[in-house]
Amino acid sequence: MNSQTSSGQPSRERIERLDRLPVREDLRGKHPxxxxxxxxxxxxxxxxxxxxxPADARKAILQAVEDSLMDLNRYPDREFTELRRALAAYLGHGLSAENIWAGNGSNEVLQQILQAFAGSGRTVLGFPPTYSMYPLLASGTGTAYLSGQRSADFTLTADSAAEQVRRLSPHVVFLCSPNNPTGTALGLDVVKAVYSAGEASQTVVVVDEAYAEFAHDGAPSALSLLPGRERLIVTRTMSKAFALAGARLGYLAAAEEISDALRLVRLPYHLSAITQATAVAALRNSDSLLxxxxxxxxxxxxxxxxxxxxxxxxxxxxxxxxxxxxxxxxxxxxxxxxxxxxxxxxxxxxxxxxxxxxxxxxxxxxxxxxxxxxxxxxxxxxxx
CATH class of the missing domain: 3.90.1150.10 (Aspartate Aminotransferase, domain 1)
Known part of the structure; x- marks a missing residue:
């Protein structure tokens, strides 16, 4: 039976069969x-x-997961309170549990952001080449994706980024730092300039710091910019530095009201008890994992x-x-x-x-x- 190619993409026959289904018109011709x-x-x-x-972290995670099995017949903590406290303690910067949100990988967190702040009739701005999921997340949420411009060497300056935000007035802007696929980090001047440029349009600024733990010593994080900036969101993941790609745990730090907005769109009990137990145990063993x-x-x-x-x-x-x-x-x-x-x-x-x-x-x-x-x-x- 013909199914998928080695790259994971549907075969030609599967694409033809897909085209016969009454999928949304804006999804036709798209590739996952x-x-x-x-x-x-x-x-x-x-x-x-x-x-x-590492072995010691594996042991701790296994014990935490085993303990969670006792209550697997019950729904998990919908607010993942212990996990949010642990993430806030890990990040520092004066953050509390109320400043933290989490999902099944940072992709789900980004999707929830677009569900809450973008969607039909709204726009999200990215600066390619950058993370290839941004336009796909936009498509999946019915959001129009705007491709910004970088310099010939793929860098992005504060003046250029701010001018594009003022001109395009996006509802959401993605700043990937360090950027994927180029690996280059943005200066905080870019983040500050973009945030100020989006004041008139009330643009939500998302700084995707999935690879922040690998930055050179002394590299600043946009976490330091959160106080007083209610439209600024910094996303992170436990997939990379924590070696937990298979556990699927992403999170964000932002003003408390950002989490309130995401509660309007998240699925009930979206983080399983096993996911929560795994992540909390990993954070308690962060020294070993990092x-x-x-x-x-x-x-x-x-x-x-x-x-x-x-x-x-x-x-x-x-x-x-x-x-x-x-x-x-x-x-x-x-x-x-x-x-x-x-x-x-x-x-x-x-x-x-x-x-x-x-x-x-x-x-x-x-x-x-x-x-x-x-x-x-x-x-x-x-x-x-």
């Missing part, structure tokens, strides 16, 4: 989000934490250095991945790496690929194979 899920030894394409969950962040940053910086040595053009990265250009045929390089058992991400930008910073061994394998494909000296053996 989906990075290739292939069975290869080294997966460096979706920015997962490749170190996995211990690998510095090791990942070392490999991230190593990739940047070695790509430069190979004559390529990596972007500065404050994330756990590296976006790099200078490739004459990125599709051929992607295919060559895959043939060698290394899966990276083709983000559809001419001359560029993106690679997750993996373990030291995974990074060495990627660099060695890339050097071979480019016909250059193996950087793994020329490190100073």
């Amino acid at each position: 989000y989906g990075a290739p899920q292939l069975d290869v030894p080294i997966l460096l394409n979706v920015n997962e934490n490749t170190h996995g969950v 211990a690998n962040v510095e090791a990942i940053k070392v490999q991230r910086d190593r990739i940047v250095q070695e790509l430069q040595r190979l004559g390529l053009d990596p972007a500065p990265s404050d994330s756990n991945f590296v976006f790099f250009g200078g490739l004459n045929d990125p599709q051929a390089v992607w295919a060559g790496l895959l043939a060698a058992g290394v899966l990276v991400r083709d983000v559809g930008i001419a001359g560029h690929l993106r690679v997750t910073a993996g373990t030291e061994a995974e990074t060495s394998a990627f660099l060695a194979e890339l050097a071979r494909l480019l016909g250059r000296q193996n950087p793994a053996v020329v490190l100073e």
Whole structure:
């Protein structure tokens, strides 16, 4: 039976059958989000934490989940109170549980934001290249997606971003920092300028900080800007630094009334008791879970250095991945790496690929194979 291609996209036959269904007109011709899920030894394409969950944290999570099973016949805490308290304590910045909201991954949190503040007849502004889910979330909520402009080097300045917000008057704007797929962080001047520019249109400003824990030392967070800015939202995730991509827990920090707005659109009991138990146990073991962040940053910086040595053009990265250009045929390089058992991400930008910073061994394998494909000296053996 014909179903899906290896990339996870529907086959031609499935698309034809889909087109016969009475789906919404604005969804016709759309494609779902989906990075290739292939069975290869080294997966460096979706920015997962490749170190996995440490043994002590696994033990604590297992115990918390086992304890939660006692009441699995009852609905979970609808307000996930203990989790919100734990997240507020982790973030600091004077935040309380009332400033926190959570969902099944940051994508659900972003979706709820659009359900509450966007929707039919409203607009959301993003600045591509950026996280590819933004237009899909807009489409799913009936929101018109506006594509803003970046500089030729994919950066975004305060003046440019603010001018676009004033001109387009979006109801919601997404600022991804560090940006995906480029890995570059925004200065707080950009966030402040965009927030001020959206005053007249009452634009809700969402700063997506999914990769914030991987930023270079001293990099500021938009969390510091929350006081006095009721339309500012900072979203985070436990998928990346906490190595909990499979647990699906995303969250936000904002003014208390933001959570009140999201309660109007969330599904009842949307966070399961097992999800809540897992996340709380992980936060209680944050030191253990975050211990690998510095090791990942070392490999991230190593990739940047070695790509430069190979004559390529990596972007500065404050994330756990590296976006790099200078490739004459990125599709051929992607295919060559895959043939060698290394899966990276083709983000559809001419001359560029993106690679997750993996373990030291995974990074060495990627660099060695890339050097071979480019016909250059193996950087793994020329490190100073």
